[in-house]
Amino acid sequence: MKKECLTRVIVFSLLSWFLPYSVSAQTVKIGLISSVTGPMAAVFKSEIEAAKPAAELINKKGGVKVGGKNYMIEIVTGDDQSSPPGAVSAVNKLLQQGVMLFVAPMFIPSNMAISSICEEAKALRVTPNCADLSLFAAPNRLNFNGEASYLNVPHVYMKLKALYPGTKRIAIIRPDDPGAKAITERTIEEIRRQGMEVVFHEAYKIPTEDFYPLLTKALQTKPDAIEGIFAIIPWMRGIINQAREMGFKGPIWLVSACGDTNLLKAAIEPKYAHDIMQAAPDLTSEKMLPIVKEFKRLVETETKTALNYDHIQTLRALLIIVQGIEKAQSLDPERIAKALEEMESIDMPYGKGRFTGKDLIGQNRLMRDPIPFSRFVKEGRIEFEFLPLK
Amino acid sequence: MDLTPFLQSIVNGLALSGIYILVALGLALVLSIMGIVQISHGEIYMLGAYIVYGLTKVLGLDFFPSLLISMFSVGLVGVLLERLCFRPFRGSPDRAFTISLALILILQNVVLSMAGGDPHTYTSPISGVLRFFGVAISWKRVFILIVGFGLLLLLFVLVKRTKVGQAMLAASQEKDGASLLGIDIDSLSALAMFVGCALAALAGILMGSLFSIYPTMGSFALMKAMAVIILGGLGSLGGAVIGGLLLGLIDGILPVFTTTHIAGMVGFGAIILVLIFRPQGIAGHE
Numbered sequence: 001m002k003k004e005c006l007t008r009v010i011v012f013s014l015l016s017w018f019l020p021y022s023v024s025a026q027t028v029k030i031g032l033i034s035s036v037t038g039p040m041a042a043v044f045k046s047e048i049e050a051a052k053p054a055a056e057l058i059n060k061k062g063g064v065k066v067g068g069k070n071y072m073i074e075i076v077t078g079d080d081q082s083s084p085p086g087a088v089s090a091v092n093k094l095l096q097q098g099v100m101l102f103v104a105p106m107f108i109p110s111n112m113a114i115s116s117i118c119e120e121a122k123a124l125r126v127t128p129n130c131a132d133l134s135l136f137a138a139p140n141r142l143n144f145n146g147e148a149s150y151l152n153v154p155h156v157y158m159k160l161k162a163l164y165p166g167t168k169r170i171a172i173i174r175p176d177d178p179g180a181k182a183i184t185e186r187t188i189e190e191i192r193r194q195g196m197e198v199v200f201h202e203a204y205k206i207p208t209e210d211f212y213p214l215l216t217k218a219l220q221t222k223p224d225a226i227e228g229i230f231a232i233i234p235w236m237r238g239i240i241n242q243a244r245e246m247g248f249k250g251p252i253w254l255v256s257a258c259g260d261t262n263l264l265k266a267a268i269e270p271k272y273a274h275d276i277m278q279a280a281p282d283l284t285s286e287k288m289l290p291i292v293k294e295f296k297r298l299v300e301t302e303t304k305t306a307l308n309y310d311h312i313q314t315l316r317a318l319l320i321i322v323q324g325i326e327k328a329q330s331l332d333p334e335r336i337a338k339a340l341e342e343m344e345s346i347d348m349p350y351g352k353g354r355f356t357g358k359d360l361i362g363q364n365r366l367m368r369d370p371i372p373f374s375r376f377v378k379e380g381r382i383e384f385e386f387l388p389l390k
Numbered sequence: 391m392d393l394t395p396f397l398q399s400i401v402n403g404l405a406l407s408g409i410y411i412l413v414a415l416g417l418a419l420v421l422s423i424m425g426i427v428q429i430s431h432g433e434i435y436m437l438g439a440y441i442v443y444g445l446t447k448v449l450g451l452d453f454f455p456s457l458l459i460s461m462f463s464v465g466l467v468g469v470l471l472e473r474l475c476f477r478p479f480r481g482s483p484d485r486a487f488t489i490s491l492a493l494i495l496i497l498q499n500v501v502l503s504m505a506g507g508d509p510h511t512y513t514s515p516i517s518g519v520l521r522f523f524g525v526a527i528s529w530k531r532v533f534i535l536i537v538g539f540g541l542l543l544l545l546f547v548l549v550k551r552t553k554v555g556q557a558m559l560a561a562s563q564e565k566d567g568a569s570l571l572g573i574d575i576d577s578l579s580a581l582a583m584f585v586g587c588a589l590a591a592l593a594g595i596l597m598g599s600l601f602s603i604y605p606t607m608g609s610f611a612l613m614k615a616m617a618v619i620i621l622g623g624l625g626s627l628g629g630a631v632i633g634g635l636l637l638g639l640i641d642g643i644l645p646v647f648t649t650t651h652i653a654g655m656v657g658f659g660a661i662i663l664v665l666i667f668r669p670q671g672i673a674g675h676e
Contacts, residue, residue, distance in 0.1 A: 037499075039606045041507035176651075205650050207610070209601035212402040212527075213645035213653075220395050234509045234602040245519045246398075246526045267511050267602065 028064055028071045028331060030321060031078060031094040032103040032314065033110070038082025039207075040107045043232055043259075046310035047106070047128065051075040053298035054315045057291070064322045066329055073322065080105050084113030095121050100333050101325075103317040104143065108132055108179040115140050124333035126320045128313030131183040131230065131256060136357065136365035142337050144355065146316045148366035149256040149279065150183050151356070155371055155387050156255045156279045157190045163277070163375070164225065164251055171200035171223035173214055173231075173239060180230035187229055187255050199223050209238045215246050226252045233259040237267040244272035253277040260308035261374040261382060273380035281350065281372035282384035283307050291315075292349050312349055320346060320367070341365075350386055394524040395646055403642020404635075405531040408538030409597060411634035413611045414618035415545060416589035418630050421619065422562035423582035426476060426486040430493035431590055431615060432608025438464045438591025439598035439607070440501055446512045453514045457595050461588040468587025469580050476583070477576065494608075501605045514599035534596045538634075541589065545627055558582065620661050623674020632672050636660070 032051050035044040055075050058064070063072040076099055078090030087110035094102070095117070102118065104125035105111050111127055112135065118125055119140060127135065129147040136145045161167070170191050174180055180203075188198055199221040204214055218226065226248065228239050236258040243252060257280030258264060265273060281288070283296060283306075295315055296307040303311075323346050325331060328339035341364045345352045353369025360366070371387040417431045438460050445456035475493065479485040518529045549555035560568040561578050569575050593611065594603075618637055622629025637657055644653035664671060 035507075037502065037507075041502065042509050042604050042606075045507050202649060205654065208650070210406070212405070213399065213642060214650065216395055216398045216402060216646045220392075234604070237511070238601060242528075245528045247521075267509075269513075269517075 026069075026071055027074045028101070028325065029074050029076055029097070029099050030101045030103065030318065031091070031099040032075050033078040033080050033087060033090050033094070033105045033114070034103075035082040035105070035107055035110070036077075036079040038080075038086070040080075040082035044106055044310065046308055047103070047314045048077050048079075049303045049305070050299055050311035050314035051077055053295060053302045053311075054318050056298055056302075057295050057315070058318060058322055064325050066325060066331065073318070075103075075318075080107060080110040082107060082110075084109050086110070087113045088117065091117055091123075095123060100124065100331070101321050101336070102126070103128060103314060103321070106130065106313065108135070108177075111135055111143075115143060118142060122333055124321070124324075124336055126317040128317045129257075130179070132179040133182050133357075133361050133366070136363075137361035138363070141363070142333055143365065144320060144337070144340060145357075145366045146313065146320055148357070148368070150186055151366055151368055152279050152371045152387075153183065153186045153190050153255050154193075155389070156373065157187075157194050159373060159387055160225075160251075160253060160277065161194045161196075167224040167251065168196050169199040169222060169224045170196055170227050171218040171221060171225070172198055172202075172227045172229060173200075173211070173218060174203050174227075174229045175206050175208075175231060175235060176203035177206060177230055183256060184229055187227065190255075191227075204235075207235070209234055211235075211238045211242045212246070215239070215243050215248070219243070219246060219248055223248075223250070225250050228252060228254045228258065229256055230254075231258045233264050233267055236264060240268045240276060241272055244269070249275075251275040251277065255279060257309060257372075260310070261384075262306065263308055265376065265380045265382065268380075270379050273376045274378050276376040277374065279371055279373055279387075280309055281312070282374045282382045283309065283312065285382075285384040287384055287386065289349060289351065291347075295349070315349055316367075319348060323347065396643075397523055398525045399643040399646040400639070401525050401527050401642075402646075403639035405527060405535050405638070406642050407635045407638025408531075408535030409593070410614050410618050410638050411542055411630055412534065412538040412589065412593040412596065414615040414622075414630045414634055415541060415627075416586035416593070417612075417615040418619045418622075418624075418627065419545075419558075419582050419589070420586040421624060422626075423558055424472070424476060424480075424486075424579050425565070426483055426490065428476075428586070429487065429490045429612060430497060430608075431586070432610070432612030433494050433497035434464060434468065434587045434590040434608075435594035435597075435611045436501065436603070436605065436608040437467065437497060438594035439603040440505060440510075441591070442595045442598065443505070443510050443512050443603055447510070453512070453599070457592070460595055461591045464591035465584040465588035468583035471587075472580050472583035477579065480579075498605045498608075505605075507605060509602035509604040511602045512598060514596075516599075528600075530596075530600050534600070537592070537596065541592075542627065542631060549627065554578075554581065617657065617661055619671070621664055621672060623671025626671065626673045629671050629673035636672075 034047040035041045059072045063070050080087035091114040100123045102125040104127040125143045126146050131149050200218045261282045299307045299311050324336040324340040328335040348369040351370040355364040356368045357366035373387050375383045420428045441460035442456045445451040475489045516530050516533050557573045618633035622633025640657045
């Protein structure tokens, strides 16, 4: 009896010694840093919510295959507390745990704050969505932009021009966000290229929800359309509802995405939900690919909330990292970066994409994939399509 | 010359004044009776909006009954806070200030954990737009304006014409003297917190019907309320009117003719000037 007991103790001791090692040996840890607390949590916490379902989706398909061996992915999350110091603390903690692959924060100040730390540690980051190109240019070599709305500007404007050929005068109302600078300049350039004119352009303080003063001024310039670039849903809700209250009947659009199309629909007055467009998906559309439909089911089971645009951002970034690892057949961040840069085709939630940008920023770090485009036709009825890449 | 933008900007400014006055009234009341800068007033304002959100969206209640329930329950929260958090520290405003600071974080995180960080919206039954002389303003804003000035009038009547109001006035001027005259300072403080918090809740509810609600929405309210009472004069209801009108008109008119940034600078520049040349505020007493 005593001997049997001793044997059990030895076996358990050995198991407890080896088990964590064997599990971690078959797991790839990916860090996900976003805002769980602080003012930006409202915008970015969905990314964290999506971590478990996204990992489940990838692991159900066999995880990631390297050297004939299947690794499951494990997401370790970090809270940037909506601030650069919080982001630095979160990334240092994860780096100490040996995490070298990251879904980087979409909150630009946080992303900036961790850039040099990650570059020095040679850690790879995929930023799910970002309009600030400087984060992906040298000296940053290991930061990839999972959705580069900057690249979408000409395609979206071609579509808008086709929908509203008579539109000539555009009023731009945008948040006073340094991250919006590059995409705003690109948009103004594109507006002119399309034969239209910017008749009003002003930035509002963040956060603003009362747009009466700004709209009073903007509507005096008699615009045909309002461009609400870089807004998030609460601000866009204010712009749309208040512009309509003040009698503006023309189209209101965003060349970027203010957030989930269905959340935007729920936020605005139904009678005002017409002639509104944004480069964002309607995730309930039948046109969504099977991977999105499967992800929708997993997210909704896990979080008890509807799949939204920000959940998809986590999936986008993880798909990029996983395919990069498989292509590189290595977990070395530099090899993965090289593979991603050279890959001709990456499977993304909206179709096939690849990294471009050498002509713009000197290296291929900007994802170019089909552009989702949603349009509120009447009383919130949504028409959705993917804009073709030309 | 087209006067529409000017008229529209005055209307915008008046509507903003209604909002600012509503937010500042409760804070001014608590400050004058209890002598503490209740900086978690913004979170009380946020709480009111979230209760209405819960009652209308989760329980399916109508807007107006939800508004009354929210005001009453937030008022009770105020009474609890006064009893448990502020009364033990009466006479040491620095400690009360620290407690108030802690309450900001506690209340924000309670709401964050219960309702999440996403902005939420609810609608009030008031809809439509009032149009005149080329000016447009939603009825919701007109309603806030009416409620703001209406409550102000009510508070004036309460202070000037009722015994409770007179007791409040006495306590705000000289607590020890008022106490010697038999005025129960404890009950008065509890009442001030009840009314102050209910007013903050009302402001939050009405603002929530106009914009969206989120756990940190109170910081804007606190900033504006503080600005209004500093401009108008600490503890003066008349000052709250002057401060609210001034700040509302600055925020409504200036952005139309300059930029929102300049309007912000002018608004707070005015506060600095008032603090330098008339530290007691425009309508405050020495």
